[in-house]
Amino acid sequence: MIVAVAATADVAIPTLEWLTKSEHQLLRVITTPDSKTGRGKVITPSPVSAWADARNLEVMKPDSPEEMMIAFKGADIVLAIAYGRILTKEVLDISKHGFLNLHFSLLPAYRGAAPVQRSILNGDVKTGISIFKIDENLDTGPIYIQKEFEIPENYTTQEVLRDLSDLGASSFHTVLKMIEQGIIPIVQSAEGVSFAPKITKEEAKIDWKLPAKRITDSVRAFTPNPGAWTSHKGLILKITEAARNSTDQKLQPGALAVVEKKLFVGTATESIEIRRIVPAGKKEMSASDWINGARLVEGEVFG
Numbered sequence: 001m002i003v004a005v006a007a008t009a010d011v012a013i014p015t016l017e018w019l020t021k022s023e024h025q026l027l028r029v030i031t032t033p034d035s036k037t038g039r040g041k042v043i044t045p046s047p048v049s050a051w052a053d054a055r056n057l058e059v060m061k062p063d064s065p066e067e068m069m070i071a072f073k074g075a076d077i078v079l080a081i082a083y084g085r086i087l088t089k090e091v092l093d094i095s096k097h098g099f100l101n102l103h104f105s106l107l108p109a110y111r112g113a114a115p116v117q118r119s120i121l122n123g124d125v126k127t128g129i130s131i132f133k134i135d136e137n138l139d140t141g142p143i144y145i146q147k148e149f150e151i152p153e154n155y156t157t158q159e160v161l162r163d164l165s166d167l168g169a170s171s172f173h174t175v176l177k178m179i180e181q182g183i184i185p186i187v188q189s190a191e192g193v194s195f196a197p198k199i200t201k202e203e204a205k206i207d208w209k210l211p212a213k214r215i216t217d218s219v220r221a222f223t224p225n226p227g228a229w230t231s232h233k234g235l236i237l238k239i240t241e242a243a244r245n246s247t248d249q250k251l252q253p254g255a256l257a258v259v260e261k262k263l264f265v266g267t268a269t270e271s272i273e274i275r276r277i278v279p280a281g282k283k284e285m286s287a288s289d290w291i292n293g294a295r296l297v298e299g300e301v302f303g
Contacts, residue, residue: 001176004075004095006030010047011161012081014169015102019079020055024176028058030071032084065091077179079172080134089136097179099134102168104161105196106130106146108188111139112196116157116164119196120221123213125151127160129168131175133185142185144175154243156223199226206230208254208302212244212267227278230254230302232294237302240284241276254301263287265302 004027005016019026029052037044045053052059060071068091072078077097080087092099105115107130112118119127128148135141147167151160204222206215206229215228219242222228227238251257251266258264263274274287 001025001097001180002027002074002076003176004028004030004072004078005048005081006072006078006083006085006099007048007081008032008046008084009082010051011104011165012048012102013051014165015079015081015172016048016051018169018172020057022173026057027075028060028071030060030062030068030078030083033061033063069094077176081168087134092134092136100131100144100172100175101134101139101141102172103130103132103139104164104168106148107132107139107143108190108193110194110196113198115196116160117196117199117221120151120155120157120160121217123217127151127164129164129171131168131171132188140188142187144178144183144185145171147171154220156220156240158224201226201229204228206239206302208265209268211269212272213269215267216242216244216272232300232302235280237280238278239274239276240278241274243273243275245271245273252301254303256296256300256302258291258296261288261291263291 001024003019003024005012005019008031016029029048031046031049034043034045036042049059049061062068062071065088072091072094075095078095078099080099081102087099103115105119106128110118116127126148128146130143130146132141132143149164149167199222204226206218219228219239223240229236229238231237245264249257249264249271251264251271253266253268255266256263264271265274276284277287277290278284279290
């Protein structure tokens with residue numbers, strides 16, 4: 001089968017690696033136009049573009065529906081993975097078998113841009129992947145395959161996506177066989193529908209008046225992006241690792257304590273231990289290293 005891949009984020013790379021070694025023909029990689037990133041606003045290709053360029057694969061970066069029509073022409077089927085662009089009906093109809101999407105939830109749960117973040121934030125212990133045929137609505141198309149994934153207790157969004165990406169890549173082989181055999185995908189259930197809108201920076205601000213588990217789940221959910229954050233002395237701190245405290249620290253919400261070179265913060269329930277921090281304008285560091293430079297005094301709080 002002649003296959004095109006529409007993708008932007010690095011979660012698509014396991015599927016691309018599988019496809020280049022499969023019996024199918026990779027026609028080309030379609031990704032988003034290069035964008036300005038970082039403080040210096042340097043023009044940077046997407047992770048998928050960089051990967052494909054390094055392997056001398058054909059890459060197209062359409063910026064309009066008209067350009068998309070050209071980019072997707074010639075493919076029997078298109079695999080879309082974190083592409084980040086709206087696809088019109090005209091575009092969806094251009095390939096013989098349409099477009100498939102790898103979605104990182106067990107649909108119809110968590111339709112939208114941030115399924116893994118929302119799942120972790122809600123304290124779920126299970127998620128999974130769905131591969132479905134794209135229609136004109138948001139993540140509503142009929143499903144070819146779903147696979148469950150147990151979320152390890154301390155996994156961040158980055159780690160869950162890594163494992164789900166591998167699970168999805170291995171599942172595409174089965175789905176393409178199903179399509180070749182004429183198997184029809186199953187319409188999504190009308191029950192259990194939920195949504196996973198994109199996480200905003202303001203939403204990622206830590207509210208220390210919440211229970212400890214909710215806060216540690218938010219740190220896991222928002223790592224690496226956009227990053228769970230708080231403030232200290234007017235500066236933003238991102239927290240990338242935290243754990244519920246098994247000791248008997250009694251602290252008010254947001255209050256700080258240092259015990260044996262470990263940093264603890266109060267919540268609505270028990271205190272939590274902060275293990276990794278990204279101070280404003282600096283690289284990630286251990287909490288103990290941050291303590292050494294912060295010169296904390298009694299009574300200080302995170303805001």
